[in-house]
Amino acid sequence: MKKSAKPLVGIIMGSDSDWPTLKAAAEACAEFGVPHEVRVVSAHRTPMDMARYASNAQKRGLKVIIAGAGGAAHLPGMVASLTPLPVIGVPIESKALKGMDSLLSIVQMPAGVPVATVAIGNGRNAGLLAVKILATSDSKLQEKIVSFKKRMAEESRAKNKNLVS
Numbered sequence: 370m371k372k373s374a375k376p377l378v379g380i381i382m383g384s385d386s387d388w389p390t391l392k393a394a395a396e397a398c399a400e401f402g403v404p405h406e407v408r409v410v411s412a413h414r415t416p417m418d419m420a421r422y423a424s425n426a427q428k429r430g431l432k433v434i435i436a437g438a439g440g441a442a443h444l445p446g447m448v449a450s451l452t453p454l455p456v457i458g459v460p461i462e463s464k465a466l467k468g469m470d471s472l473l474s475i476v477q478m479p480a481g482v483p484v485a486t487v488a489i490g491n492g493r494n495a496g497l498l499a500v501k502i503l504a505t506s507d508s509k510l511q512e513k514i515v516s517f518k519k520r521m522a523e524e525s526r527a528k529n530k531n532l533v534s
């Protein structure tokens with residue numbers, strides 16, 4: 370992946386404390402050579418920055434936004450309300466409620482404003498889903514995904530060897 374390439378995936382999070390989870394999304398993009406950017410943007414703490422980011426995302430050339438947030442996780446939904454781009458929400462595992470608060474805040478969107486929500490803490494799946502969305506219009510990327518799935522299946526079958534019967 371060229372460092373200078375224009376980002377196609379915007380990875381945003383409510384706080385830098387979410388980075389350990391969102392890092393896996395960035396790594397998945399990098400694994401497939403998908404250019405991405407990473408920002409801290411908060412619907413609560415920097416609402417105007419959040420509105421600006423979401424409103425300009427498509428014009429700037431982004432194709433998918435991954436938004437991670439914890440607790441009262443309004444960021445993914447608010448961003449989805451302001452952009453025509455697909456938004457993938459990542460519920461962060463919170464201390465008090467183990468991420469159930471984040472999950473329910475993100476997943477229960479009203480009809481008309483979808484957010485594709487991954488499992489609590491699953492930044493990697495968010496990254497892979499973003500890559501898959503981009504691959505619908507990129508045959509080279511599609512081929513990489515097919516190879517990835519083959520490798521994953523081989524690794525899964527290989528696990529049988531370690532079992533004692």
Ligand SMILES: Nc1c(C(=O)O)ncn1[C@@H]1O[C@H](COP(=O)(O)O)[C@@H](O)[C@H]1O
Binds near residue numbers: 383413
């Ligand atoms: N849920 C949100 C939003 C938002 O939804 O806009 N902004 C920050 N936060 C969350 O607050 C948690 C604690 O943040 P701190 O670690 O900075 O106290 C983080 O998980 C963040 O995503």
